[in-house]
Amino acid sequence: MSEQKIPYKIYLDEKEIPTQWYNVRADMKNKPAPLLNPGTLQPMKPEELAPVFCEELVKQEMDDDTAYIPIPEEILNFYKMYRPSPLIRAYFLEKKLDTPAKIYYKFEGNNTSGSHKLNSAIAQAYYAKKQGLKGVTTETGAGQWGTALSMACSYFDLDCQVYMVKVSYEQKPFRREVMRTYGASVTPSPSETTNVGKAILKEHPGTTGSLGCAISEAVEAATSQEGYRYVLGSVLNQVLLHQSVIGLETKAALDKYNIEPDIIIGCAGGGSNLGGLISPFMGQKLRGEKDYRIIAVEPASCPSFTRGKYAYDFCDTGKVCPMAKMYTLGSGFIPSANHAGGLRYHGMSSILSQLYDDGFMEATSVEQTKVFEAAEQFARVEGILPAPESSHAIRVAIDEALRCKETGEEKTIVFGLTGTGYFDMVAYEKFHNKEMTDYIPTDEDLQKSFDTLPPQP
Secondary structure: OOHHHOOOEEOOOHHHOOOEEEOHHHHOOOOOOOOEOOOOOOEOOHHHHOOOOOHHHHHHHHOOOOOEEEOOHHHHHHHOOOOOOOEEEOHHHHHHHOOOOEEEEEEOOOOOOOEOOHHHHHHHHHHHHHOOOOEEEEEEOOOHHHHHHHHHHHHHOOEEEEEEEHHHHHHOHHHHHHHHHOOOEEEEEOOOOOHHHHHHHHHOOOOOOOHHHHHHHHHHHHHOOOOEEEOOOOOOHHHHHHOHHHHHHHHHHHHHOOOOOOEEEEEOOOOHHHHHHHHHHHHHHHOOOOOOEEEEEEEOOOOHHHHOEEEEEEOOOOOOOOEEEEEEOOOOOOOOOOOOOOOOOOEOOHHHHHHHHOOOOEEEEEOHHHHHHHHHHHHHHHOOOEOHHHHHHHHHHHHHHHHHHHHOOOOEEEEEEOEEOOOOHHHHHHHHOOOOOOOOOOHHHHHHHHOOOOOOO
16 A cells, blocks of 8 residues: 555544453463462452442452453443544654654543543542442542543542642643542642551651552542442553554554554553553463564563562552562662653563563653653654653653664564643643653662561462
């Protein structure tokens, strides 16, 4: 097919929105390790998870065998407000780089939350409402997940309580105010409002917080209030399931023009965007139908894949959550406050961890200033101001395209543009003022955290 016939933006019809989520676990020979009860070190049972998560979400979390799960009509109707999202050919970036590579990006920022997080937020809010709950609690790092959940809860008339990592709460006041506009209450974490928050502050006075801290507080808040459950925006199996709409739409758009990707790139914090983007392509790899080079990109300041341990660890700093087997830096690891993106979680999705350990994907880490250099370069030619998280994928996409320029290879590169960066201007300001540094934890820093890993079953 000639170049001229591939449009700048590839849109699917509203009728082409996926009607089923794809569960990549069904095609995994080695299933992700089960969540463990930290007291017994035995696999968690549904009844043990029920006080924390919504009933239907517990079923989705533990389902390793059902390949396709129908998307309820109410969720599909909500999706139609902003889906299908466009797959964009980065013609201007290609020209600027003078590369023979063909670059495409799936843009998930075309909704008020500004990111892909809404795909799972609306699903989790729907199941909470269906169960008859009063409200939900959650944590948020950069604020994208909290914003998305506040929108979803407003739609279903649910109370929404958000614990926001303190450094982001202070750096991103406008993201906080969007959450409040949609009716959510927002508390900087760690806080004095929960027992676990008080304990963390006592042990780490003046800490800028972490997602692990905020998760602990949100779980305590959920379990101490009748009619509330905890919801999470990444890491969990159920979240990657909901986010599979990204990859399913991406593949459908590529198939429409007979485009075969060679390299698929996604930023990786807890795994929601990456897992959603790669799911149908990974399914093909697992079934032996196709082969793709899949790259997870993480910040050098929080390098779970590239420098972490593959082990069972607590999902939160307060150690009140189940244990998950994942690539982890240790539940007590607190990233540098200088890190501008939301990729701050100490561990990685159990699904992605298993796939990485089995060699189905690779990972790389990038420094913060290099990320913002790529973000600025992309913004100047493609017309979208990218989120710092998304810009990790942009950095590596540019690097791969430049490698094609050196070798003369005409690779097709697809990456996920998870959201917009309009609430991240403090970070952009620090970059422009040359106040941004590249903090990278030392081996000694990481070892201190590894030493706190729980005994392995």
